[in-house]
Amino acid sequence: MTDEISKLTEAAATAAPALDRRGREWRATLLRAIADELEARREDIVAVADSETSLGGARLGGELTRTGYQARLFAEVLDEGSYLEAAIDHAGDTPMGPGPDLRRQLVPIGPVAVFGASNFPLAFSVPGGDTVSALAAGCPVIVKAHPSHPETSRLTFDIMWQAAHRLDAPDGLLGIVFGQDAGAALVADPRVKAVGFTGSLSGGRALLDIVGAREDPIPFYGELASLNPIVVTAAATRERGTQIAEGLVASITASAGQLCTKPGLVFVPSGSAGDSVVARAADLVGQAGAGTALNDRIHAAYGEIGGRLSRLPGVSLIAEGSRSTEGPLRIRPRLLSVAAAELTADATEECFGPATIIARYDSDTELHDALGRLPASLTGTIHAEPSERDRITELAEVLRAKAGRVLFDGFPTGVLVSWAQTHGGPWPSTNSQHTSVGTSAIRRFLRPVTWQNAPQFVLPPELRDGDAGVPRRIDGRLRLPR
Template sequence: MTDVVSTDPRTGRAVEVVAAETSPREVAALCEAALAAAPALEDMGRERRAALLETLADALEARREDVVAIADRETALGAGRLNGELTRTGYQLRLFAQVLREGSYLEATIDHAGETPMGPRPDLRRLLVPIGPVAVFGASNFPLAFSVPGGDTASALAAGCPVVVKAHGAHPATSQLVFDVMVEAARGSGAPEGALGLVHGLQAGADLVSHPAVRAVGFTGSVGGGKALLRLIEQRPDPVPFFGELSSLNPVVVTPAAAAERGEEIGRGTVASFTLGAGQFCTKPGLVLVPSGAAGDVVVEAMAAATREAPAQVLLTAGIAESFGRTSSELAQLPGVSELARGAEPEQRGGFTAVPVLLSARASSMPVELTEECFGPVSAVVRYDGEEELLAALAQAPSSLTATVQRGAGETDLPGAVVRALRPLAGRVLFDAYPTGVAVSWAQHHGGPWPSTNSQHTSVGTSAIRRFLRPVVFQGAPQELLPAELTDGFTGIPRRVDGVLRTPGA
């Protein structure tokens, strides 16, 4: 059986054997345990599941020093970044506890029996219920917030769905540690055995997706990886929902007015954004559209200067480093594309290092390949002449998680035209900001049309829970057989009764 090895990306050397790859028999046992746990996890009810999520957050934060140390050794992301990510992870677990207690996620709806223009109507009551065991694939670039204890796991557990996570090979030791912490805490909260499971290895991931107990799949990763999982799902006798976050260019538009008012600030801020976390953010700005002329020159010169000052950075894996080096070099050699600036070379060789790169092109001759995502610290500046050329360039861009407009003070005309062009392409439109960083909140959405995601509800924000629920209608049901939230006297959550939205206390 193949060992699962933890590697130090700063040196490229293997550090420890974490586990053996999970065998097909072990995967099946975990899936069957998750299926057996599903009724008991649902029966815990909203309040006890909320307490479970809060206990998981507390347990992870109690081991903060250990978790951050191992995660930093495995990812080279730095203690500051990882401490922030652990805080975020605890916050989103607690946020879903709030979602459970507030209750509107259930979409409880009651239509009493009565006469309608179509004739008599029976008593109808609808509620969202857990979909069943969920497979979650941890992301390489977020070892906590999008991994074993991440948003997919938090929202699935909140929904009442057991979770089996496929640990990412970039940080298996971190995954195993946080899993062990969470399982112990879950037991202490009264969660059923099997509510959480963990597998290691590529084949184990394939076996997990193919197991009949799994009712949905959450994935954050490459388009190629997502398509491979979709093929496996399509081969099942009962295909299940796949919720993937896959690829994103995240274009930034700088208007002439913005360039004239704060060109240097925008230039340096954009470089800080595309080099953050070694450019390994799904929201990294990969294409920056800057106007021609003197004001735009200020933006570009500031970007070039900031790129030259940027140090070499450590990427997560050998595969990411190899892909970055090859792809960034190929982009620089495209017709009409030139390398505008490079960051500092590493002081010593070894490890999975990358030098930040800033490319340049004209909107009138921009090759379509420049609009494809390159994972790592690279971005392209594209100069445009006028609104027509700008909008034509945006029409070439693929759909993304985000799109950003940097505008002048009080400017609305050109930004309005840009937003009309961008809204069909992006799930989040930013103004006068930078796309890296995704706040966890009720209003947040972290998706966009394919290839950024393939679903309406994504892994960040409270609507993430909607992925792991399905509607059930109870027709003519006696009160004693209804879920509590659908009974006549229940007032603890918002409900729509005979077409009227009613909130607690109203």
Template sequence: MVDVVGIEPRTGEPIGVAAQETAPEEVARLAEAALAAAPHLDRMGRTGRAALLRALADGLEAERDDIVAVADRETALGTGRLDGELTRTCYQLRLFGDVLEEGSYLEAAVDHPGDSPMGPVPDLRRMFVPLGPVAVFGASNFPLAFSVPGGDTASALAAGCPVVVKAHGSHPATSRLCFEVLARAARGSGAPEGTLGIVHGQQAGAGLVAHPAIRAVGFTGSVTGGHALLRIIEQRPDPISFFGELSSLNPVVVTPSAARERAADIAAGLVGSFTLGAGQFCTKPGLVLIPAGADGDAVVDAMAESVAHAPAQILLNEGIATAYARVSAGLSGRPGVRTAARGGDPAGKGFEAVPLLLTTSVADLSPEITEEYFGPLAVVVRYAAESELFVALDRMPSSLTATVLRGTGETALPLAVSERMRCRAGRLLFDAYPTGVAVTWAQHHGGPWPSTNSQHTSVGTSAIRRFLRPFTWQNAPQEVLPEELTDDYRGIPRRIDGQLHLPG
């Protein structure tokens, strides 16, 4: 068996063996166990699964200190950041418990038999049911929020789908510890064996996606990785759903009025946002459109001063560090691109990255500049007029977010920008920075390809929709219906004969 070894990013040195790569026969066993668990997890009902999710949150909370310490050693993200990430994950698990109890996600509908302009209509009752076992791929940059625990796992379990996680190689010990905590809590809450599983290694992940028991895949990672998984799915005899979050530039527009009013504040906010977590956020603002002229100069100069005083930062792994060095050198050497500021020199150990601020013009805005760059780097594009700004926006790839920083009471230009960016982003921010993604009922964390490839994504309560499918019972006796569709049930919102009925 091949050892899976953790690496400490601060030093680049091995930590120790965290696990072994999962053999093909074990991958198959876990997938089949998940398939066997699926009907039992569904029969736990909304109340039982809500209790399960809250037990998982309690289990993580009880092991908080150990989880944060192990994750910090494997990721160098800092205990403060990781502590907050774990709090977010526990909150998210409990929120999906609330989603289950509230019940509107089922979209329960009852149409009683009767006559219609089409003729007689039978008794029809519809709601969403679980897809089946889900493969979840952990992300490198969020070991506690988009990995073994996180939005994909929480929403899939809430839907009634067992989960088999492919652990990320950047934090194998964290993945193993979190899985052990979750599996123990799941057993204690009465969940069936097979509700949760974990595999390690690239080949194990590929085998998991190919296994016929798996009915959907949740993935957060690169476009290259996403395409590789899609190729495996395409080779299956039966198609399954792939939910990927892949790439995002997240452009920011600074209007002339905003630059004139608060240059220093904008500069501080932008630099803080694109260097947060060493620039390893999917929502990092990678490209900033700033007006030409003295007001815009003030923003750029303040950004440059801040970047020049920023120390070298630690990246998650050697692959990310190597890619950052390559992309930084490539962008810096492109025609029309100028280096406005570089951060402090690296200490010469670990996976370090020097923060970098580049500038260019709309005329020199090439496709290479509008690709996602992972790490503490941002490109400022100067525009001389609104017409130039709109040309630049038309060259933007689709992203998770787009942002407008406005002047006081300004609406005309922000409205024009938002109209152009609505078809290119999943979330539009005004006078804020995109790196924070709250977990709420109204949140959305997606956008057109290549940012994501699905309508519903891994953040927010609608994440549960990815792992459900509609099912209709026709002329079914009351005894075989789910309780949510029986005549006398009043516990959730339902649409009965076209009219919305609230609980009670």
């Protein structure tokens, strides 16, 4: 197996400079060809993914649309070119003496290992955001396929490979491996220069240990565990409690709760208005059918963590989804409740699946004390009324410190792929200062290089004299292309 990995990483290392030399335009063409080809094979892809996941055709069709969209969006990023952070400081006098001509731009970091996620067999897997952002950056990619959808992985890999080879892509542009040992070997391989990972905290930690033991530690971008707290104020509870309860349960049960942004903890005020919200949510959860876990591991963990949570002191199970559905790997939605004052660290463990804890709070002080004890998340959400300006401001500041995305009067599931998106937050939600969704995800696979007093022919086209067609900072001043 090590031989097989070495062959792949060697090919990727050889492809790396070639892929860089092809330039932005070629890579944009590649990404659009990949998107076109995925779209052209929509029926096949959705059918295979449907046969080996429990997500259903509608969700998988939407996910394929998103997968093509994000490949095309990175093509736009390449067209536009400001991701290069191109800068030119002309030679001249400085307070420290004469300065040389310095030209800086981001360059590809080298071959990237991408770990596919179980819950998005397309958009966070072989043809997913990590892969297309790394290819956009100019980095060859070797994907470690997720064992929950091997055939979807193979099919989408073949489709991407064909699209790439029709464009005469360098060999080694794309590779794929299967199995945990192959994944570990990939992360340890000296030719791999960065890792993109979406998965569990324990899996992420294990890979991070491999990174730490390398002779040259490399960037590891892990998207790990996230609680995604929601705070509902008393005023919002009174004004639109039913609507909030309905939105919440829809968000909890979407994709059977197997989304990184599923709200796992909801603060609802004590008192009768709060009681109504909780009762309505409990009704809806009680009526909800069981979903299907993506794999054995998620199924087992859902049962185990769910059981652990419900046995914690002060925590009670207040609703559970219908028992009537049949079949393997069923996971039933669960609503738990606890007093915010009794919310311990044990109760803030992520339970991947359709489970949520409602934390009832008596006062803003109690709420803020509890928020202060929470781990960081990908998202934090506030439901409040427009009149509550001071409360909203304070909550937004608290949640901003604990999350990468702060939402108002919405629900965190459904992450738009766009320029201003952030899907990342402080540990344990991610371990990086970057996003794994949206255009700036490309920054993870780039590093800066400065050329000093370089002849024009050595410079990348974007750093040569004259208009380069990309935004550049020239002698400190940002300039847009003509």
